[in-house]
Amino acid sequence: MLSDDIFQYSESLGLPPNSLGVKESIVQGISFFKAQLKAVASTTGYEPSPTNEGDMNISSVLYQFPTFGPWLKKERNRKWSEEANYYFYKNIVAGFGAGPGDKDYLKNILQYYDCSSGNLVGGGTGKYIIPVDNPIVSSGFVDRINPVTGQREQHKGLDFAQPMNSAIKSADDGVVVFAGMGSNSNGFNNYGNVVLLEHKKSKEWTLYAHQNAVSVTKGQGQVIGKVGSTGQSTGAHLHFEIRKQQWGGQIDPAPILGVTGK
C-alpha cells in the first residue's frame, strides 16, 4: 500500500508510521525542509538556492541526516562535491544502517515547495479577485426555483451572466484539484466543464462551472477557461463557488468579492 505520509514525517512527531494524511505530511515535510535550508546556510556559510542542484543535494541529505552537517563543515570545508557525496553514501549512510530513503524524496519536496516564495506551492494570497470582467450577478447565493428542474433549491454559488467564451480567471493562486466534464462518477454532475482549485492560504476551494472550454493554470488572475453553458445551465454564465471543504461547505462569495448579490 502506498503511504499517505509521503514525507514519512509521522515518526519524527513520535507517532506510529504512516499516521499522517497526505496534506499534513506535506505541510510538515515542507516546514522541516525550510528549516533544513536554514541549517544548510549555517553549514555552508551561504543561503542555499532551491534551484541549485548542489545546494539541494546538501539540503536533501541534511533533511534526513542532520548530523552530517558538522562533518561537512569540519572535514570538507563546507563544500559538497562528488567525493563528499561518495564518502557520505559509503561511510555515513552505512553507519545509520539505512539508505537515504526514497530517491524521489527531493523531487517530492520540490513538487510542493515554491522556490520563489519559499512557501507551499499554490499557497495564494488569501484574497480573491472577481473571476470575470464586468461582473453582473444574475443569481445570488439564495434559495430559488431551479430554472431547469423547477424545484426549490439552495443556490450554492454566484452566477455571473457573461458573453459566451469570455475569459474566466482564477480567483487566487491554487492547486488544480479537478478539471474536466462533471459527472456522477467524479462528483461534479450538472456542473458541465468545471475546475476546482484548492487554495492553501485561505484553506478554501473555489469552483468554476459550466465552462465552454477548460484551460487550467494555477496563478491568480490567469485564465482557466471560457464561459459557456455546459451541464445544467440555461445560458452562458459562470457559476462560481467558494467552498470551506473540498466536497461542500459553500459560502456566499458576494461579500468576499465585494459584488452585490441578487
Ligand SMILES: [Zn+2]
Ligand atoms: Zn449557479
